Amino acid sequence: MGGRQxxxxxxxxxxxLWSQRPGLCPVCGLWCPGWTCGACLQRFAxxxxxxxxxxxxxGAGICPDCRQHPPALSACHAALDYSYPWxxxxxxxxxxxxxxxxxxxxxLLRDLPLALDDIEAILPxxxxxxxxxxxxxxxxxxxxxxxLHGDHRHKGLPQALVRLAEVPDQHRLSAAxxxxxxxxxxxxxxxxxxxxxxxxxxxxxDVMTTGATLSEAATTLLNAGARSVSAxxxxxxxxx
Ligand SMILES: [Zn+2]
Ligand SMILES: [Zn+2]
Numbered sequence: 001m002g003g004r005q006x007x008x009x010x011x012x013x014x015x016x017l018w019s020q021r022p023g024l025c026p027v028c029g030l031w032c033p034g035w036t037c038g039a040c041l042q043r044f045a046x047x048x049x050x051x052x053x054x055x056x057x058x059g060a061g062i063c064p065d066c067r068q069h070p071p072a073l074s075a076c077h078a079a080l081d082y083s084y085p086w087x088x089x090x091x092x093x094x095x096x097x098x099x100x101x102x103x104x105x106x107x108l109l110r111d112l113p114l115a116l117d118d119i120e121a122i123l124p125x126x127x128x129x130x131x132x133x134x135x136x137x138x139x140x141x142x143x144x145x146x147x148l149h150g151d152h153r154h155k156g157l158p159q160a161l162v163r164l165a166e167v168p169d170q171h172r173l174s175a176a177x178x179x180x181x182x183x184x185x186x187x188x189x190x191x192x193x194x195x196x197x198x199x200x201x202x203x204x205x206d207v208m209t210t211g212a213t214l215s216e217a218a219t220t221l222l223n224a225g226a227r228s229v230s231a232x233x234x235x236x237x238x239x240x
Contacts, residue, residue: 026104027085035104045080045108052076054211055236071211072218073203074228078236079108082207086235094139094206105234106146114147114232120199121157122147125217126186128166143234144204160192161203161217170212178212186217188224197225208233 024030025037027044050056051063053071055078080086093101116122124140132138141158148156164187170178188196203217208231218229 026089026101035107040085044085048081050076050078050236055208055233057081057238072215072222072229073211073231075230076208076211076214077112077114077230077232078208078234079105079112079232080235081238082209082235083238090206090235095135097136099137099142102142102146105143109143109146109232109234112232114202114230116147116152116155116202118200119152119155119202119230121160121195122152122155122202122204123157123161123217123221125203125205125213126161126163128163130166139206140204143206147202147204147232157192157195159189160196161221162187162189170209175210175212178210179215182212182216186220188220193224196221198227201226201229203229203231205231205233207235207237209237 023032025032025040026035027040028037030037032038048057049059051058051061051066052075053062053066053073055076056063056065082090089101089104092098093105122144124138124144126132126140127135127138138158141156144156144158148154163185165185167181167185170181173181201221203214203221205214208214214231214233218231221229
């Protein structure tokens with residue numbers, strides 16, 4: 001390991017230790033009784049009305065886009081907007097291994113009206129094998145673990161949805177191009193096909209931009225016989 005890499009690794013370890021200390025808000029760094037302080041939540045994550053099907057900002061009910069083109073997802077929830085300060089925290093968590101933030105994210109996800117009693121299995125959006133080996137963890141599964149408590153603790157199906165191909169970077173693609181880019185990228189693992197068939201499933205992902213990834217995953221699961229597929233994401237990209 002070179003000197004610069006070593007310093008970066010130490011920095012990341014220290015940041016991780018810091019963010020694992022219970023009682024410190026990850027946004028302002030001040031003591032708080034929960035995992036994120038009320039003042040920061042009120043300032044940066046005020047209650048936001050979202051479309052029930054795609055979680056875009058929308059007054060109430062279903063947005064005009066979803067009414068015109070009903071999405072594969074039966075419902076979609078988002079805890080946050082993908083904007084300051086959450087975008088920076090999510091990048092540290094996702095790319096620099098600051099898994100101490102899991103607790104804050106779990107708290108936010110558990111506050112959403114996910115109706116988990118009606119859900120039979122919870123599935124993370126998978127990473128490709130290469131990306132998983134590089135990062136060491138699938139951030140979507142780290143999020144999903146926060147929902148596996150009480151009566152729901154056996155509902156996790158981390159291996160059911162598999163990524164069959166690596167997708168080139170989607171950042172510069174339009175929504176329509178992303179859909180084409182993702183076609184056929186997911187499959188259902190044969191060993192878990194029986195748990196997917198006729199089941200009500202919840203997909204979990206970290207950030208939703210156009211929704212193309214979740215839509216393709218939901219379509220794959222519906223084609224494999226799922227009864228319904230809903231989704232929850234930590235953060236939704238707000239309109240430009
Ligand atoms: Zn705070
Ligand atoms: Zn919508």
